[in-house]
Amino acid sequence: MGRSVVRGAVLPAFNASVELGEVEVDAPGPSEVRVRTAATGICHSDAHAQTGGIPGIEVPMVLGHEAAGVVIEVGSAVTTVKPGDHVVIGPAQSCGTCAWCSQGLPQHCSNLGRVRAAGEPPRLTVNGQPATQFVGVGSFAEEMVVHVNSVAVVPEKMPLDKAALLGCAVITGLGAVRHSAAVRFGDTVAVVGCGGVGLSAVQGAVLAGASRIIAVDRMPEKLEVARKLGATDTIDAGATDPVAAVKELTGGVDHAIEAVGIPATIAQAFAMLRTRGTATVVGLARPGDTVSLPTMDLLSEKRLQGSRLGGTRARVDIPLYAEMYLNGRLDLDVLQGATVDLAGLPAALDGLDHSPAARTVVVY
Numbered sequence: 001m002g003r004s005v006v007r008g009a010v011l012p013a014f015n016a017s018v019e020l021g022e023v024e025v026d027a028p029g030p031s032e033v034r035v036r037t038a039a040t041g042i043c044h045s046d047a048h049a050q051t052g053g054i055p056g057i058e059v060p061m062v063l064g065h066e067a068a069g070v071v072i073e074v075g076s077a078v079t080t081v082k083p084g085d086h087v088v089i090g091p092a093q094s095c096g097t098c099a100w101c102s103q104g105l106p107q108h109c110s111n112l113g114r115v116r117a118a119g120e121p122p123r124l125t126v127n128g129q130p131a132t133q134f135v136g137v138g139s140f141a142e143e144m145v146v147h148v149n150s151v152a153v154v155p156e157k158m159p160l161d162k163a164a165l166l167g168c169a170v171i172t173g174l175g176a177v178r179h180s181a182a183v184r185f186g187d188t189v190a191v192v193g194c195g196g197v198g199l200s201a202v203q204g205a206v207l208a209g210a211s212r213i214i215a216v217d218r219m220p221e222k223l224e225v226a227r228k229l230g231a232t233d234t235i236d237a238g239a240t241d242p243v244a245a246v247k248e249l250t251g252g253v254d255h256a257i258e259a260v261g262i263p264a265t266i267a268q269a270f271a272m273l274r275t276r277g278t279a280t281v282v283g284l285a286r287p288g289d290t291v292s293l294p295t296m297d298l299l300s301e302k303r304l305q306g307s308r309l310g311g312t313r314a315r316v317d318i319p320l321y322a323e324m325y326l327n328g329r330l331d332l333d334v335l336q337g338a339t340v341d342l343a344g345l346p347a348a349l350d351g352l353d354h355s356p357a358a359r360t361v362v363v364y
């Protein structure tokens with residue numbers, strides 16, 4: 001098929017708005033696939049990248065990393081997917097064979113395939129200049145060329161606007177509860193921050209059989225969604241001290257899932273634990289941020305741990321979650337709070353911090 005020219009939203013410089021325009025997409029290399037983008041979620045990590053808050057990224061860049069679409073062309077060495085396959089594309093790439101993948105820890109894969117080898121032509125070109133793809137995806141465009149390690153096949157009857165949410169928010173939040181925290185039946189869980197990731201953690205806690213699920217956020221609209229998804233209690237952190245409120249409700253929780261990524265909320269997540277509780281930080285922190293904690297709390301054997309992409313095994317977990325949506329066990333309809341088209345994407349990205357929607361999805 002050769003190169004194609006499609007419409008997309010390009011970040012020309014850090015701290016600028018994305019601009020709609022043409023993106024030239026190269027033909028897939030041997031281990032790559034070309035996907036027609038059907039839908040992409042707008043994630044806080046995209047806004048993070050927009051402001052230059054992620055190390056090692058370069059502009060011009062096509063953002064977007066939580067997507068679903070249909071494979072339209074595969075490279076000569078690709079055997080695991082074929083044209084016509086419906087796929088989810090996201091940041092949880094993994095090669096399956098490196099030392100980390102071989103230990104069942106694909107979130108630390110050392111062979112991601114997010115960029116082509118040096119000397120090869122760029123996957124994307126904008127105005128004659130090479131452009132980069134955020135985390136090797138770049139779903140804010142009508143087509144993507146990505147490494148085959150970036151895609152997971154989902155059933156054809158899975159709606160692609162819902163499937164997109166599996167690419168980042170769901171695997172990260174649900175995965176943090178399931179794989180990283182390993183919440184057990186009867187545990188008490190607090191979720192700090194109820195965006196797409198936090199709300200997915202609420203659902204994960206429901207599925208794990210948590211006895212009490214306390215959702216914490218500053219936006220009443222998001223707390224309302226958390227209740228719909230199964231939170232037993234909600235705390236408006238704009239009006240109440242969340243640590244005192246969680247302690248009053250439970251005496252301290254077994255698990256706190258932190259889905260904001262700022263030092264103040266990480267410290268709160270640790271402070272609201274009971275003896276031997278675990279705080280799992282899934283929120284994306286900023287370079288240089290540090291958090292200080294009361295050392296006496298260590299006598300209570302509390303733990304603070306990170307979670308990268310929820311420890312997700314994309315090619316196992318994403319088809320599973322799609323099946324669970326189709327069986328009515330996972331609610332993605334409530335999670336998809338708003339829908340825009342490509343023309344509405346720049347404003348939706350700029351307004352992300354103030355949007356009451358759980359997740360805004362761009363449908364092409």
Ligand SMILES: [Zn+2]
Nearest residue numbers: 043045168169
């Ligand atoms: Zn994301």
Ligand SMILES: [Zn+2]
Nearest residue numbers: 095098101109
């Ligand atoms: Zn690997």
